[in-house]
Amino acid sequence: MFTPIQLNLPPYPAKLTKENETVFIFDELRKKRLVLTPEEWVRQHWIHYLHQQKKYPKSLMKTEGSLKLNTLQKRSDLLIYNSxxxxxxxxxxxxxxxxxxxxxxxxxxxxxxxxxxxxxxxSNGLEHFYCKISFDSHSYEFLKELPDYDVS
Structure with missing residues (x-):
């Protein structure tokens, strides 16, 4: 069983419940309880941080987005859209x-x-990396901070 640890993100009032020996965390995006795993602990902190601190609307966030890579079915952890x-x-x-x-x-x-x-x-919850991709120039640069949501 995973015991939640302090991450390098602001703490938030996670809704944790326990059933038998399994701990669940409530996912605000999918509106359901998920088994609390270390990766889910990180994801839920990020969702909260992106919404509360960076002002990204929850309605524009999608977890576990499906994609096909070659012949393999994969899932991205979090996708964020603009308006x-x-x-x-x-x-x-x-x-x-x-x-x-x-x-x-x-x-x-x-x-x-x-x-x-x-x-x-x-991010693994302790270390965070942000990268801006330029598809035109086929280059990238690491950013010190993730930008706030741009409503324009």
């Missing part, structure tokens, strides 16, 4: 004990060959 329905952020979350390595960046880069999203977020 026009265009994908603006692709996020990949790992458990706090999983190091953010080149392989993690390759995973999100592979997903992004399908999505073509300009901002990437990679």
């Amino acid at each position: 026009l329905g265009k994908k603006i952020i692709l996020a990949e979350f790992k458990a706090p004990n999983v190091k953010i390595t080149q392989a993690v960046f390759e995973q999100i880069a592979n997903y992004n060959t399908i999505h073509q999203i300009p901002l990437l977020l990679v």
Whole structure:
């Protein structure tokens, strides 16, 4: 059983429940209880942070978005859209004990060959990386901070 740990994100009042020996966390986006795993703990903190601190509307966030990579069916951890329905952020979350390595960046880069999203977020809850992609110049740059939601 996973015991929640303090992340490098603001704490929030997570709705945790226990049934037998299984702990559940309430997912505000899907409006249902999910088994509390280390990766889900990170994802739920990010959803709360993006909504409360960065002002991204929950209605524009989608978890577990399906995509087809070659012949494999994959799921992205979090997709964020703008008000026009265009994908603006692709996020990949790992458990706090999983190091953010080149392989993690390759995973999100592979997903992004399908999505073509300009901002990437990679986090294990302790370390966070933000990357801005320029498809025109085939380049990228790491950002110090993820931008706030732009309502324009």
